[in-house]
Amino acid sequence: MERESDYRERLKKSGLKYTKHRTAILAILAQSEPPLAAEQIYLALRERGLPANLSTVYRTIETLAEKNLLKKRSLIGDSRVLFEYNRAHHSHYLVCLGCKKMLPIRRCPLGDYEEKLERETNYTIAGHNLDVYGYCPDCREKGHRGN
Ligand SMILES: [Zn+2]
Numbered sequence: 001m002e003r004e005s006d007y008r009e010r011l012k013k014s015g016l017k018y019t020k021h022r023t024a025i026l027a028i029l030a031q032s033e034p035p036l037a038a039e040q041i042y043l044a045l046r047e048r049g050l051p052a053n054l055s056t057v058y059r060t061i062e063t064l065a066e067k068n069l070l071k072k073r074s075l076i077g078d079s080r081v082l083f084e085y086n087r088a089h090h091s092h093y094l095v096c097l098g099c100k101k102m103l104p105i106r107r108c109p110l111g112d113y114e115e116k117l118e119r120e121t122n123y124t125i126a127g128h129n130l131d132v133y134g135y136c137p138d139c140r141e142k143g144h145r146g147n
């Protein structure tokens with residue numbers, strides 16, 4: 001678990017000045033497993049007693065994303081842009097198309113495949129995106145069946 005001083009250090013290394021909101025946003029996203037939308041970050045800041053207006057929240061997360069402290073993520077069937085803390089390891093999710101719940105997939109299934117692809121193509125692979133979609137048991141019970 002990272003501490004406030006770690007977030008300060010990250011800001012400094014990225015050439016960003018320390019602000020309470022920047023630090024709090026990093027902490028909120030580092031503590032949240034699934035990525036969050038700007039509106040959810042806005043609400044989490046209020047809960048922490050650090051209210052900011054939505055346009056400030058947008059501006060702050062864009063700044064943090066530009067410096068690669070946050071990663072952007074988008075999901076099929078969801079118009080929102082989600083933000084996640086840029087952790088040392090990357091993550092994949094099983095996403096419910098009904099309720100948008102995101103279940104982390106613990107093990108990356110693509111490690112061997114990347115190596116194979118590098119050998120085959122002589123590219124240097126830098127990363128990948130993968131999310132898997134479906135309907136969770138709750139939504140399936142409510143009648144969603146998928147295609
Ligand atoms: Zn669901």
Ligand SMILES: [Zn+2]
Nearest residue numbers: 090108109110
């Ligand atoms: Zn992966």
